[in-house]
Amino acid sequence: MPEMTYREALRAGMAEEMERDEKVLLMGEDIGVYGGTHLITDGFLDRFGKKRVIDTPIAEGGFTGAAIGMAMMGLKPVVEMMTWNFSFLAADQIIQNAAKVRYFSGGQVEVPLVIRGPNGGGVQLSAQHTHSLENMYGHFPGLKVVSPVTPNDAKGMMLTAIRDPNPVIFLEAGALYGTKGEVPEGDNAVEFGKARVAREGTDVTLISYGRQVNLCLRVAEKLEEEDDVSAEVIDLRSLRPFDSETIVESVKKTHRAVAVQEQWRWFGVASEVASIIQEQAFDYLDAPVVRVSGAEVPAPYARNLELAAFPSEDAVAKAARQVLYQEVSA
Amino acid sequence: MPEMTYREALRAGMAEEMERDEKVLLMGEDIGVYGGTHLITDGFLDRFGKKRVIDTPIAEGGFTGAAIGMAMMGLKPVVEMMTWNFSFLAADQIIQNAAKVRYFSGGQVEVPLVIRGPNGGGVQLSAQHTHSLENMYGHFPGLKVVSPVTPNDAKGMMLTAIRDPNPVIFLEAGALYGTKGEVPEGDNAVEFGKARVAREGTDVTLISYGRQVNLCLRVAEKLEEEDDVSAEVIDLRSLRPFDSETIVESVKKTHRAVAVQEQWRWFGVASEVASIIQEQAFDYLDAPVVRVSGAEVPAPYARNLELAAFPSEDAVAKAARQVLYQEVSA
Amino acid sequence: MVPAESEHTGDGAVETQEQQQGGGSPVATDGEHLVDLYKKMVLIRTFEEATQRGFRQGKIGGYLHVYIGQEAVATGFLDAYKDGDKVITAYRDHPHVLLLGSDPKAVMAELYGKGTGLVKGKGGSMHLFDVENGFMGGYGIVGGHIPLGVGFAYAQRYEETDNITQLYLGDGSISNGAFHEAVNLSGLWGKDGMNPCLFIIENNQYGMGTSVERTTAMTDLAAKFNAYGVENEKVDGMDVEAVLEVAHRAADRVRETGKPYAVEALTYRTAPHGAADFFEKYRTKDEIKQWRERDPIGQLEHRLIERDVIDEDGIEEIKNEMKETMKEVVRFAEESEEPPLEELYTDVYTGGGVYTGEEG
């Protein structure tokens, strides 16, 4: 199977849908002439023209709102949020209009909109440029929220997102744009709401999404080597809709779970995961679900502090050992 | 002890602090000439003058940001968000500046700011005017988030909020402005981060905050009468900081818990509550924690639909019976 | 804020002005047309009065914002509506949807929270919608709808139609960032003929209790559009004939050029801001009285009679007819059923799905 980077996969997904469907257009800051800050849309302006590749001023609320309007008219805008950190400026449009207009119009309109861009930190961008907003957007009915981590899913979920008649919050693992993976030729659309078992195992379930999945995979290797523990790793991929079944089934098998997220702990995805597991697999649980989250501080700049602010292999391994009762709880 | 309404309690808290401390000032839409949409600040303009009671244009981001700037200069602004539904327009200012500027300035400034206003629904305001945003704001380090439900707490927490050198998100139970309760004369400042046991009980713990506390109290009565069950009701009051200890202690006693919230289920406060309980009281739990939340839809207008969208006495009673194994789980 | 002298007070003034401006499109100001507009304004007024009663009786919940005093604005502008055009406004949205042809019964039933309502009881007064008739909604977040309308206009040209968007906004929304960002986009896209958006500022001089001069140091709202390269003008929004003239001229121009245009209509709501605005401390009785004297319905009535287009009896008849109609409308709303409970969970996502977490 051909290999491509996460970046190329996103690009392929968008380009193929644009070729297929004239209603698809792109909007965002510096996506055209500049080629995209992350070079995702490099070459698109030449290929698809100015009408379909719109460079916008720095007005996240305005252009996201305009895109919602276009979507209500039947176009299929794909908006680049240069980074999700800027989306607070568009939060009103996303939450009050995109998520709700179908409902409060009594079903008279739909909003086939994708908003995409890098989410999460890891490159010393410090406090204002480091957020993981899956729980924030995932809270609101009317939105779908997805977070692919492999190039295959990056392309396959992009196809699904663009074809979806609902607004999709597409959270890219910004730190992984350059990573490679196999992506089949042609239409590899990935259904929303199905988690992916990234690694099978029997002793403990590590549940995550976004770039933390890779961390969990590394920890799983380590646990195998160092402790002879077989860890299952689940990549949630889609936060809304959410695949409770896959995690519950896994925990029924392993009886132990660790939920890992880059975002802050309070009211985060890991809390939901722990909640669901205790609700739906109570009698199967041999230990409380442990959560590993980002440090409860705005992201710091200095490299050493930043590293300490994100979940580490050690922290996840420690949590796994804790649910396996190999390590005393904190 | 004298009685006053929730509205009067808020007003008293603000007025007393304004008298005591010249640095305190108010800002918001229609808080002056109009007297406040909810009449909380009625009379303040005449009493404190235009410099300290600022009527603003409809520019939530701008005036919230300006208030943050004032706070960084040592003033103590109390901003009225006419309703929290409009705060998405100020989300960038609240989350990117208020919450973080202390951190990214290396501690060089502080932000003694209160943002207050009604939160939650219940009066048919429909989709765009019905939100409970405690989880959204509670997620971000640097903010404090509180949610008083009694007039005593409304005043006491207002005093604490204004005196706090940090930004405080003050979520009022808008539907309860007219409800009465006892409030002692003088300084009744209520410490943040301590939950309140609203009713003692031994068989099951109902955990909530905001106007849902009253619902839980009604259900507790009902359970007592109909099932001879003794329910403890905990009012969280403060979501950040959060009082894990009180809920964990209660569950260690009752072995069963229901978490009730008006907000949507996903990534909400109840998920955090369930998560904490399974983490810290795993061996004491006789049943999974059950969550009762708002229906996963934008708020509808029609009265019957709206009622069905919020947690009901029946739903909470059913959840309580479920954790008591008196009712088969759904 | 006392009323400015109208430029169109005497008979025939409109014709004169049209001639002077050599106005593009033929605005039919013949008697029949004016009577038709008159009827429309009476419909709106009668409808709004009925909603106020419904609110006081507790039959309408939530917020209720009526258009009383402002009728000439939407009535005049929507006269320039063409099939396929789109219209969007904020929460003071009853007149727009009625003028576009929605059944008053369905609109009233919506306010009564009934299943027969225009949006099935889901939206209420602030969120009327009638996509078939070009009405793309009423919105509750001040300023929040402006970007959407600019998006509609882009889509209209993307699809190569000659349709336009009529975007209504209040004076209060002008201080909001959404206004700035969206109008700037509109001006920018208009350079390429990609934004046929007609901005109509319903300047009723107050945003809730705050007068325009307490929201900005520069109170010429039309001129604010200069900052975005959007041409603009003002009109006396109490005079439906004046509005009519501008409306057609502006709409034609927008349709032709694909560039936005803005009109500030100076008007006044003689009713309170919302049905729960009791004290109106922010304005004097006298001010209201002065504006009532320029009531758009009263003005037109007077002219129609003076011009012998209709007599007092004819006027009476129209009003009575409308009252009768409104009784029917209210009866329909009252007698309709609440929406079925299943409706709570529909229309969240296209293709279904609610994600309660209990499906899995």
Place this chain on the structure above:
Amino acid sequence: MVPAESEHTGDGAVETQEQQQGGGSPVATDGEHLVDLYKKMVLIRTFEEATQRGFRQGKIGGYLHVYIGQEAVATGFLDAYKDGDKVITAYRDHPHVLLLGSDPKAVMAELYGKGTGLVKGKGGSMHLFDVENGFMGGYGIVGGHIPLGVGFAYAQRYEETDNITQLYLGDGSISNGAFHEAVNLSGLWGKDGMNPCLFIIENNQYGMGTSVERTTAMTDLAAKFNAYGVENEKVDGMDVEAVLEVAHRAADRVRETGKPYAVEALTYRTAPHGAADFFEKYRTKDEIKQWRERDPIGQLEHRLIERDVIDEDGIEEIKNEMKETMKEVVRFAEESEEPPLEELYTDVYTGGGVYTGEEG
């Protein structure tokens, strides 16, 4: 975007203009003062070049935005700084903090992510802060800092001082809603003398890769302030003497009136947007070259020599001195320790508290 003809090209032009305008405050344009400003600009330039090297070596992380080409703007305006004034800007913030007197070592150490950094390694290049010296921060969200500055200005008058706020903003931020809302508030509060805010638009003609005319149909950025009742003018931002004149005059005026004022400084960043802007497809080499010819340091150098204030050796000496200083600065940054890990958890809340949930 080729450079406009400077109005201040010849010798003495500045003096002439000052006389013409009858300029309020005495702007010392004597030789010593100009040499001092020259040194400051060389400091900034040398500092920025060192940061670029540090970034390429991987010693500086995150984003890095340098001020190369724009030095005259901040240097000129901050000459009008008075004790107690406040200064705020976006992420292109190195020059401002240096000009206000922060130790270049602490600034460089911050960029190197060290514990000796100006904000202890917590903020990095975008978030410099030096409250003691009046620098209220660099901010990373375009437009997001503008409301804060307007708040500072209000507080300055609330406390009855005669201080002012210098608020720097980029051309790119003007399309943002935060700009609109905040400047409108400033104009409104200024009516009561409650907003001594001097807005300084650093119009370097691009927001990242987007030129001003691709962001708005109305490209006169100073004139945008008219929409808020804020008086304004433009200045050649490549000419420090021109800037100096406006700076003092504008600052005095703001200080006296408590009303805001805006100055658009036309300038150019001859460096890329950020250290990772490799291709610069959005502009031509030729354009950059033309602007380099108007380099603010080069221009002043030329004038100082022509006016016999200093000779080429003197210039050489200043530059060499600065290079030596910068070596020290970089050495300090390199040799400093990373912040201690405990710092991760400080400064979240005043009074402490982290709320990990593990306290309870």
